Amino acid sequence: xxxxxxFRRDLRSHDNAALFRALKACxxxxxxxxxxxxxxxxxxxxxxxxxxxxxxxxxxDAALRAAAQDQGAGLIVRHAAARQEIPRLARELGVxxxxxxxxxxxxALARDAAVRGALADAGIALHTYKDQAxxxxxxxxxxxxxPYAVFTPYKNAWLAxxxxxxxxxxxxxxxxxxxxPRPTPHRQPVPALAQLGxxxxxxxxxxxxxxxxGGRALFEEFRGRMGGYHQSRDFPAVRGPSYLSVHLRFGTxxxxxxxxxxxxxxxxxxxxxxxxLSELIxxxxxxxxxxxxxxxxxxxxxxHSFRREYDAIAFExxxxxxxxxxxxxxxxxxxPLVDAAMLQxxxxxxxxxxxxxxxxxxxxxxxxxxxxxxxxxxALQLNDYDLSxxxxxxxxxxxxxxxxxxxxxxxxxxxxSRKFDPEGRFILKYLPQxxxxxxxxxxAPWTASPVELAAAGLALGRDYPxxxxxxxxxxxxxxxxxxxxxxxx
Ligand code: FAD
Numbered sequence: 001x002x003x004x005x006x007f008r009r010d011l012r013s014h015d016n017a018a019l020f021r022a023l024k025a026c027x028x029x030x031x032x033x034x035x036x037x038x039x040x041x042x043x044x045x046x047x048x049x050x051x052x053x054x055x056x057x058x059x060x061d062a063a064l065r066a067a068a069q070d071q072g073a074g075l076i077v078r079h080a081a082a083r084q085e086i087p088r089l090a091r092e093l094g095v096x097x098x099x100x101x102x103x104x105x106x107x108a109l110a111r112d113a114a115v116r117g118a119l120a121d122a123g124i125a126l127h128t129y130k131d132q133a134x135x136x137x138x139x140x141x142x143x144x145x146x147p148y149a150v151f152t153p154y155k156n157a158w159l160a161x162x163x164x165x166x167x168x169x170x171x172x173x174x175x176x177x178x179x180x181p182r183p184t185p186h187r188q189p190v191p192a193l194a195q196l197g198x199x200x201x202x203x204x205x206x207x208x209x210x211x212x213x214g215g216r217a218l219f220e221e222f223r224g225r226m227g228g229y230h231q232s233r234d235f236p237a238v239r240g241p242s243y244l245s246v247h248l249r250f251g252t253x254x255x256x257x258x259x260x261x262x263x264x265x266x267x268x269x270x271x272x273x274x275x276x277l278s279e280l281i282x283x284x285x286x287x288x289x290x291x292x293x294x295x296x297x298x299x300x301x302x303x304h305s306f307r308r309e310y311d312a313i314a315f316e317x318x319x320x321x322x323x324x325x326x327x328x329x330x331x332x333x334x335x336p337l338v339d340a341a342m343l344q345x346x347x348x349x350x351x352x353x354x355x356x357x358x359x360x361x362x363x364x365x366x367x368x369x370x371x372x373x374x375x376x377x378x379a380l381q382l383n384d385y386d387l388s389x390x391x392x393x394x395x396x397x398x399x400x401x402x403x404x405x406x407x408x409x410x411x412x413x414x415x416x417s418r419k420f421d422p423e424g425r426f427i428l429k430y431l432p433q434x435x436x437x438x439x440x441x442x443x444a445p446w447t448a449s450p451v452e453l454a455a456a457g458l459a460l461g462r463d464y465p466x467x468x469x470x471x472x473x474x475x476x477x478x479x480x481x482x483x484x485x486x487x488x489x
Pocket of ligand 1: 233241242243244245246248249279280282283284286351352353354356357360378382384385386387389390391392393394397
């Protein structure tokens with residue numbers, strides 16, 4: 001039989017569950033990626049992620065050809081609505097089955113259901129597999145058979161279950177001979193960005209290597225410092241985290257390979273690897289939240305509180321809230337750590353985890369704006385945007401999520417700044433105009449004396465904004481605002 005491997009968020013030719021199954025089951029396997037107009041049409045014309053995918057496909061195409069030792073094999077790339085294109089292509093190629101890896105987001109589930117139906121009408125099967133998680137959906141449940149809503153017991157159950165079987169790689173290469181040559185009409189190169197209707201972003205100027213080779217290089221570099229992760233990960237000026245999130249998002253690295261490495265080191269007592277493995281488990285945790293508590297988001301992508309009573313909170317609206325929201329988005333709140341973090345996001349598509357917590361908390365609890373607005377902004381900007389982790393992270397910060405921080409624990413943006421960027425090295429990278437301020441006032445420039453401001457050549461309101469809110473007053477107001485859910489919290 002012949003099969004069609006449909007790549008989506010799994011842009012790699014090694015250790016890929018669906019590709020492995022397809023190659024094992026079929027005599028000939030065609031490979032396709034669809035730039036889905038259903039997703040692309042809604043994006044701004046410069047998008048680092050579209051470029052990341054495009055560059056990664058060039059490498060995937062070359063790797064598939066090399067694996068088959070046949071210049072004729074490789075990736076068929078289409079720019080169309082996937083719902084129609086996959087069934088059409090499957091019929092055109094005369095395959096008996098389409099293979100793909102599980103996707104957990106509501107829009108993707110709806111797409112897959114539509115494709116499954118259209119394929120079934122043509123007598124073609126759609127086979128899908130777990131690939132982007134170690135454990136998915138209801139694979140890790142409580143003893144009572146219920147999904148977990150608290151992380152630590154979930155993590156313990158995850159660790160008890162994770163063994164060599166779940167952490168092993170799929171030996172794709174052993175079956176590569178089944179990769180089919182591309183039929184002549186499909187032998188076009190991967191389309192250029194302009195052909196997709198996009199312009200170049202600043203992706204190529206960022207220290208972010210793309211594709212499988214980029215993911216591998218980052219992981220190899222991170223392995224050398226994984227042992228110190230638990231100490232360095234909270235300081236945005238330090239190269240502490242792995243920067244692998246965008247690669248995990250698009251599947252240019254294998255979660256099994258990453259988790260297996262960390263798990264092995266953790267079992268030998270490596271504290272850094274133990275902490276890093278926990279982060280990978282958070283990723284699975286939020287995937288399963290989305291699957292088991294689907295009310296946290298609707299099909300349009302709009303988030304809803306995990307704890308439904310939090311939907312009753314009255315957040316700020318209207319023109320003033322819009323102004324505050326714009327100041328937050330553009331990094332001009334007057335709180336240097338918040339502003340530097342937002343500039344990092346806008347300029348690079350990445351934001352350090354500690355800063356995601358600080359900026360998200362600031363939006364909900366200092367500006368009094370609904371977490372959903374911030375969640376949507378992150379969704380547009382983050383290279384690694386993932387609905388489950390983003391929704392989970394925002395609900396953690398706004399206290400409306402499962403295992404969220406209690407609503408009365410409110411980050412103080414100035415103390416966070418002093419603690420995690422004590423010398424202001426991160427701040428100054430994005431806000432060099434603050435360079436002349438003494439460390440004691442750098443985290444709260446409005447506390448600088450006129451002499452200090454003059455010595456730094458800084459005028460608040462001209463070179464850097466005055467704070468848009470007073471933290472203490474905002475904190476009191478948030479406690480009042482959140483009081484509606486006091487009983488349920
Ligand atoms: P590392 O510290 O090296 O962690 C390794 C990997 O573990 C990450 O790549 C990621 O896949 C996973 N991970 C780490 N922390 C978390 C977490 N809290 N939840 C789920 N997975 C985690 N992560 C995303 O991948 N996409 C998002 O859209 C996203 N939005 C977030 C929004 C908010 C408000 C918050 C607080 C966190 C969000 N995170 C998101 C989680 C986390 O901030 C990023 O995964 C991390 O900063 C990515 O950098 P890294 O790869 O260098 O991480």
